[in-house]
Amino acid sequence: MSDTGIGAAVRRKEDFRFxxxxxxxxxxxxxxxxxxxxxVRSPYAHATINSIDTSSVKEADGVVAVFTGEDMQVGSIPxxxxxNNKDGSPMNEPFHPALAQGKVRHVGDQVAxxxxxxYAQAKDAAELLEVDYEELPASxxxxxxxxxxxxxxxxxxxxxxxxWELGDEAEVNAVFDNAHHITxxxxxxxxxxxxxxxxxxxxxxxxxxxxxxxxxxxSQNPHVIRLLMGAFVLQIxxxxxxxxxxxxxxxxxxxxxxxxxxxxxxxxxxQIKRPIKxxxxxxxxxxxxxxxxxxxTHCELALDADGKFIGLRVYTKANMGAYLSTFSTCVPTYxxxxxxxxxxxxxxxxxxxxxxxxxxxxxxxxxGAGRPEATYLLERLVDRAAREMGxxxxxxxxxxxxxxxxxPYQTPVALQYDSGDYFATLEGAQKMADVDGFAARKAEAASxxxxxGLGYSTYVEACGIAPSAxxxxxxARAGLFESANIRVHPTGSVTVYTGSHSHGQGHxxxxxxxxxxxxxxxxxxxxxxHGDTNKVAFGMGTYGSRSLAVGGEAMMKALNKxxxxxxxxxxxxxxxDAGDIEFADGKFxxxxxxxxxxxxxxxxxxxxxxxxxxxxxEPGLEEQAFYDPNNFTFPGGCHICEVEIDPETxxxxxxxxxxxxxxxxxxxxxxxxxxxxxxLAQGIGQALLEGxxxxxxxxxxxxxxxxxxxxxxxxxxxxxxxxTSETLCAHNSLGVKGCxxxxxxxxxxxxxxxxxxALWDLGVTDISMPATPQKVWHAIQDAKMAQAAE
Amino acid sequence: MVKISMTVNGKNVEGEVxxxxxxVEFIREHLKLTGTHVGCDTSQCGACVIHVDGDSxxxxxxxxxxxxxxxxxxxxxxxxxxxMHPMQAAFKENHGLQCGFCxxxxxxxxxxxxxxxxxxxxxxxxxxxxxxxxxxxxxxxxVKSVLDGANAMKAAE
Numbered sequence: 001m002s003d004t005g006i007g008a009a010v011r012r013k014e015d016f017r018f019x020x021x022x023x024x025x026x027x028x029x030x031x032x033x034x035x036x037x038x039x040v041r042s043p044y045a046h047a048t049i050n051s052i053d054t055s056s057v058k059e060a061d062g063v064v065a066v067f068t069g070e071d072m073q074v075g076s077i078p079x080x081x082x083x084n085n086k087d088g089s090p091m092n093e094p095f096h097p098a099l100a101q102g103k104v105r106h107v108g109d110q111v112a113x114x115x116x117x118x119y120a121q122a123k124d125a126a127e128l129l130e131v132d133y134e135e136l137p138a139s140x141x142x143x144x145x146x147x148x149x150x151x152x153x154x155x156x157x158x159x160x161x162x163x164w165e166l167g168d169e170a171e172v173n174a175v176f177d178n179a180h181h182i183t184x185x186x187x188x189x190x191x192x193x194x195x196x197x198x199x200x201x202x203x204x205x206x207x208x209x210x211x212x213x214x215x216x217x218x219s220q221n222p223h224v225i226r227l228l229m230g231a232f233v234l235q236i237x238x239x240x241x242x243x244x245x246x247x248x249x250x251x252x253x254x255x256x257x258x259x260x261x262x263x264x265x266x267x268x269x270x271q272i273k274r275p276i277k278x279x280x281x282x283x284x285x286x287x288x289x290x291x292x293x294x295x296x297t298h299c300e301l302a303l304d305a306d307g308k309f310i311g312l313r314v315y316t317k318a319n320m321g322a323y324l325s326t327f328s329t330c331v332p333t334y335x336x337x338x339x340x341x342x343x344x345x346x347x348x349x350x351x352x353x354x355x356x357x358x359x360x361x362x363x364x365x366x367x368g369a370g371r372p373e374a375t376y377l378l379e380r381l382v383d384r385a386a387r388e389m390g391x392x393x394x395x396x397x398x399x400x401x402x403x404x405x406x407x408p409y410q411t412p413v414a415l416q417y418d419s420g421d422y423f424a425t426l427e428g429a430q431k432m433a434d435v436d437g438f439a440a441r442k443a444e445a446a447s448x449x450x451x452x453g454l455g456y457s458t459y460v461e462a463c464g465i466a467p468s469a470x471x472x473x474x475x476a477r478a479g480l481f482e483s484a485n486i487r488v489h490p491t492g493s494v495t496v497y498t499g500s501h502s503h504g505q506g507h508x509x510x511x512x513x514x515x516x517x518x519x520x521x522x523x524x525x526x527x528x529x530h531g532d533t534n535k536v537a538f539g540m541g542t543y544g545s546r547s548l549a550v551g552g553e554a555m556m557k558a559l560n561k562x563x564x565x566x567x568x569x570x571x572x573x574x575x576x577d578a579g580d581i582e583f584a585d586g587k588f589x590x591x592x593x594x595x596x597x598x599x600x601x602x603x604x605x606x607x608x609x610x611x612x613x614x615x616x617x618e619p620g621l622e623e624q625a626f627y628d629p630n631n632f633t634f635p636g637g638c639h640i641c642e643v644e645i646d647p648e649t650x651x652x653x654x655x656x657x658x659x660x661x662x663x664x665x666x667x668x669x670x671x672x673x674x675x676x677x678x679x680l681a682q683g684i685g686q687a688l689l690e691g692x693x694x695x696x697x698x699x700x701x702x703x704x705x706x707x708x709x710x711x712x713x714x715x716x717x718x719x720x721x722x723x724t725s726e727t728l729c730a731h732n733s734l735g736v737k738g739c740x741x742x743x744x745x746x747x748x749x750x751x752x753x754x755x756x757x758a759l760w761d762l763g764v765t766d767i768s769m770p771a772t773p774q775k776v777w778h779a780i781q782d783a784k785m786a787q788a789a790e
Numbered sequence: 791m792v793k794i795s796m797t798v799n800g801k802n803v804e805g806e807v808x809x810x811x812x813x814v815e816f817i818r819e820h821l822k823l824t825g826t827h828v829g830c831d832t833s834q835c836g837a838c839v840i841h842v843d844g845d846s847x848x849x850x851x852x853x854x855x856x857x858x859x860x861x862x863x864x865x866x867x868x869x870x871x872x873x874m875h876p877m878q879a880a881f882k883e884n885h886g887l888q889c890g891f892c893x894x895x896x897x898x899x900x901x902x903x904x905x906x907x908x909x910x911x912x913x914x915x916x917x918x919x920x921x922x923x924x925x926x927x928x929x930x931x932x933v934k935s936v937l938d939g940a941n942a943m944k945a946a947e
Contacts, residue, residue, distance in 0.1 A: 011882055011883060012882065012885070015887060016882070017890075018893050019869075019874060019878040019881055019882060019887065019893060019897065020825070020866065020868070020869050020878065021823065021825015021826070021894050023825070023890050023891075025824075027824075027828075028818075028824035120810075195925055196889070196925055197829045197835060197837060197889065197892045197923065197924065197925050198827070198829065199828075199829065247889075249829075249889045249890065249892075250888070250889040250891060250925050250926055252925070281831045282829065282831045282832070282835075283831055503889050504888035504889030504926045506888070670885050674888060674926075674927060675888075677928040677930040677931065678888060678928045679928075681927070681928030682925075705832045705834075706834030706923065707832050711923050711925070713920050713923065713929075714920065714922070714924075714929040714933065715919075715920055717916075717928060717929055717930075719912070719930055719933065720928065720930050743928075
């Protein structure tokens, strides 16, 4: 292994610019003659707009223009995934306007854009906009929405987007009828706000000379935005629309989607023929960034007398919010129900999902997307079943694990896992967590009046999203391949153009390691370029832990083409047969001779082709590849959480968090560990701290700021114990699986199971996320009251 | 409009601002020093932390006019050309950043913490960074970076 190749903890190439204040985020960009936009949003959850009077706004200082829905008559913001109902009929798919058309459907819905010479002028003038709203009753809570609540969309009185199922309900019910034991749980998967630290921003620009539009935007996937906005909303053909996603300050899913503001500034720039910058304030981000999770689930696990899982049935209501965000519909279905086998051999599974419209912000994928929800309900059920049947937590898991020699393993819920070793990750995590010493630590804590608990989560997830043929058959309206272009310059340095997008993942380093390793050139000679549709051929972007497993594989494919071409060039110069050329350590050598040529010399020759046989060999050294994966990848592992609870205050302290994950081959262990640590923090945030709370009458988001929504801070979290245990992905050349989401997927149930473990002897059997001190304290008091009453 | 002048990263600067202009707006929009970031509107996130007369301050919480006559250091004022400040170097070495957006404020807070505490501990660092939110790293590597950076600063004295 070289010190910059595969497996090396190379320090990040991107860090210098970020650490010295030279990052280039969207709001850092200023265009000549730029104006500033302020978006006026609905203060109501549901209202009819009788009229909008813009006259005072237009007269205000510095105002350039104001546009409402009446002015902006464009296409619907599209949903990228069609899901069918049980009966095969298509889902309900309401019109999603960029600017409200006569009605607003959630607090934060876009009503108008005010454009002025300065941001302050735009914001001041927006105060003068007179909107005559007629407030309507709203559906905020999902249960109410599907039980006769006010219709969010007039043409969908049921408030149901779809009623979908996977599996044979009758077959599963028959298994339950003969089960030795049934464990049941009602689960709330709390609604989260992704909260990347960089708020969304967009700059729209129109070039009157060329007729070309440019959009700078905080996106995880600029080509996807170009396609969705260009083809569906604004009808701008690709060659007249450039989308640039420069440095992006975190995404976590919420920057995947095509947002109304992107279309608004692009369209409006065409109207006023000047660039328009819009930057979201945090308060507006809370009511306009797509939220995550928000499922209500009833689930049941059937077991035989030996503790083997024999059946699982799951009934979920998933909140879509007021409109369908780009990938909203696939999250609770194909990214959730297909994961319900988990790491276990459960033979029959049934899942029903009702997707519900409410007068709330649209809900879509947030780190893990569907898989954390599946893992959470499953691991809570397993934990409870073990307690009810008196089986140790590790034993019930080992008893039901998919055997290590059973791969490839076909689950009853559509997926085929290619590789994994769940026994190894469980054992590894148990060692890291010093499970053997837990009893002594619990006794010591008890001597101080504290309650200790230990919780397990053993999980698998599906990422490396995704084989186009599979997702296409399931309703995806796009392919999920990736592209890469390797441009070898005449002096042997390399620029890679990748369709993946880095917004914290360190692609500029990890991808450069692949190139350095494959071509045998110094990592300093490699630059990774991404995020600009005018530079990169095409790209589906970064989400679903797909960058290395799909984007990296595309790069490897293109690199192999470069090596093949370079061998032909070397063969020509060295007067040998291309088949006799070996390439190793950056040198092309003729087998069995001392004739060789360095990579840089081959590169130079490619661009100085003075005696090339041009009918056989083209000049230049640049190759492109598209890669479509054969299957999803399946990282898995075990997270063990140890908590200490103060029964007097209900405060839960995480004293130890251990994660042993199998993410396949590790290219850069430093970056992988960082990704896992960040995921763990978001998982712990969900379990202990975070949850978006709506007022059920007014539909106002009650905790829409950092003073109210509890973001995890440094002193809320412990140092983590993180390790990796490799089994290689069987269907890609690198053997990589993906590490971006495992932390957030595996950890929440381990935290809650640990809390339940600590409180079980008091009679507390369940606690919902987020397990705030108030909630834990009340659970303890309620249990004490119940015991006293007995 | 009000005329103000101050020293920013060792240079004298002047400007004419509206009285309501926030210091962070002056730094980003007037001085074009875009390394200082804005991540919230309630003075919680700390992405805008700079040093004002030797103390860390959230530049979204001060008016530009309040900084008239002050000596200000922003993230752009730490490195000496290619050579990073020991705290910046420690963040790189310990992978204390991912997306980089909270990083400038985090580094400025960390330097102030190191300056004002003799011996930093993990607990002190976690408490000291209460006003800086990072969504990417889970803070694990930030804490390591700050402890390392503080030691390096001490060694460089």
